Amino acid sequence: MLMPETGILIANRxxxxxxxxxxxxxxxxxPLWRGPKEFQNHRVLTFALVYTNHYVMVQLEGEYPMPLIAALWIRNKAPSATE
Known part of the structure; x- marks a missing residue:
């Protein structure tokens, strides 16, 4: 599996x-098929690339800007997920 494309699988599952x-x-x-109304708590998982070939989970604290949304999600999302 390729990273970060695996992110769409993690988000959906x-x-x-x-x-x-x-x-x-x-x-x-x-998530591609479920919108924000279906999730009571929005959880964010953040992974950072280190040493050019390893991903580690990191905990971001405070306020930070949300990275750009993946084009894969934009092209394939369900109408209910756009909310």
């Missing part, structure tokens, strides 16, 4: 927002 921080630029993934 666990109903979370997934962020990848890479040297190519940060990207966000949301």
């Amino acid at each position: 666990f109903g979370v927002i997934v962020q990848f921080l890479t040297t190519e630029g940060p990207v966000s993934f949301f």
Whole structure:
């Protein structure tokens, strides 16, 4: 499996927002078929690329800007997920 494209699988399976921080630029993934009304608590998982070939989970604190939304999500999302 390729990272960060795996983010779409994680987001859909666990109903979370997934962020990848890479040297190519940060990207966000949301669940494709379920919208924000279906999730009581919005959980965000953030993974950072280290040593050019490993991803580690990081905990971001405070306020920070949301990375751009992945084009894969934009092209394939359900209408209910756009809310």
